[in-house]
Each structure stands twice: as C-alpha cells, then as structure tokens.
Amino acid sequence: MTLFDAPYAPAAPTGPVVRVRMLVAYDGSEFHGFAAQDGPVTVAGTLRSAIERVVRHSVEITCAGRTDRGVHAWGQVLSLDLASSVDLDALHRSLVKQCGPAIAVRELSLAPVGFDARFSATARTYRYTVLNRPVPDPFLARTTWHVPTPLDMELLALACDPFVGEHDFSAFCRRPKVNDGGEPVSLVRRVKRAGWTDLGDGLLRFEITATAFCHQMVRAIVGTEVAAGRGQIRPGEIRGILRSGDRARAAAIAPPEGLCLWHVDY
Secondary structure (H helix, E strand, O other): OOHHHOOOOOOOOOOOEEEEEEEEEEOHHHOOOOOOOOOOOOHHHHHHHHHHHHHOOOOOOEEOOOOOOOOEEEEEEEEEEEEOOOOHHHHHHHHHHHHOOOEEEEEEEEOOOOOOOOOOOOEEEEEEEEEOOOOOOOOOOOOOEEOOOOOOHHHHHHHHHHHOEEEEOHHHOOOOOOOOOOOOOOOEEEEEEEEEEEEEOOEEEEEEEEOOOOOOHHHHHHHHHHHHHOOOOOHHHHHHHHHHOOHHHOOOOOOHHHEEEEEEEO
C-alpha cells in the first residue's frame, strides 16, 4: 500500500458541484488494475486519494474502460463530481506532482452536464504491441509482448477480417458470473475496425476499435491472431471459432503488458 492508497474518508462535498472530465495516461506495470480495491495499489485508488487530499471531500470516479492488472492507458477518460469552488488548474498541477510519472493527468476540464466517461462513450480503441525479434529488449519489456517466432504479416491481416462487424464474442471473452436465476450477460459486441501495422525493427502493432469490449476480449483476439501469424491456426478457421462461442477453441490470451487503452470516442 502506498501513501496515495492509504485509507482516507473525507466528508462529501457540500453546496453546488461540477462535473469534471479527466484524460489520463498510465503505466499499468505496478498497478493491480484500474478499479479501486481494498489493499492492492490501483490506478483509481491512487488518483482518488490524491484528488481528495486537494479538494478535501470524497470523490467517486467513473472510467471509460476498466483495465486489468499490468495493462496501460494513453487515452483513459474519467468523470467525477467536485465542489464548484475547486481550482481546477491548481488541482491539475498537484495531481501531476503527486501521481507522476506512473500516472499522468494529461487534461482536466469542466464537462458538459450529464457527461459520463463510460456511458457517453461511443467507441474505444486499444493498441497491442508485439516485439517480433529473436532477442528480447529489456527497455521494451514493460510495454510489449516478446514473440521470438517470426510472424507472417499477410496471415495476421487475413486473421483480422472475421472480427469486424457485430458478433457474439463468447469464444474471446471471460464469461461473467451469473447469479442463480439471473439472465446471462450478452457478449455481443460491434467491432468497427481491426488491423496490424509493421512499425519496423521487429515492432508490430495491432489496433482495434469497437463500440464496447468484454473482459479480456482484446487479449484473447491478439492471442489467436498471433497463433494465426505463426501458422498454428488458419485465418479461415477464425469465423468458425467466433460462431462456436467456445472459449476453448481460441488460443490463450496474450499477456497484459502489450495492451494499451489508446483512445475513447464521444
């Protein structure tokens, strides 16, 4: 537990409040995911404690997309309510000092009435970076998946096509728990685009945009894409895996360190 995750329970704000939008980047390597938890150091817990130390009242943070342990973000968006008397410029400066360099508050501004970081979003874009070289690079280890086996870019490109469109992604998601008598949660999602880019020097980037994602969906897709790039799965088989809804037919999930929440559309 760090200083910023220490228990702190100030009073709720009194008087008028304003809705605030924050654009945040973070290196997820040392965090147990985004969502605040009792005990483990998290992105939300660290930010919340730092904010409360400045504004002197409790805050509730909503994010555009919860990231798992070890996953990074460049374009994470947050919304929260603060007392209208708060000096946003001073708060921004304080958060940069308190939370950097692992967490960077890139922007902090007033948001329109009713803005919600999660429910106002229309699409989210994730990037996944693979280091496709025989020898690993210690300076890229926190932000890439090292895959020493050569990957075929043509096969990677062909493997993207089946994912575009609206599908049930049960074969590429961790299924949420359903309470006794409860209705199963829909895992239908709409992918707007997906593709690979060769950045040179062995760096390959997968980028995918969808209206929403289910848990571990991107990492499951990347794991299967890489299997296709290795020739272990034929790109033509992926549509059948999607239709089967069988998680066991897709490849193992890719590790978290290569994944980054890149951008959120509103």
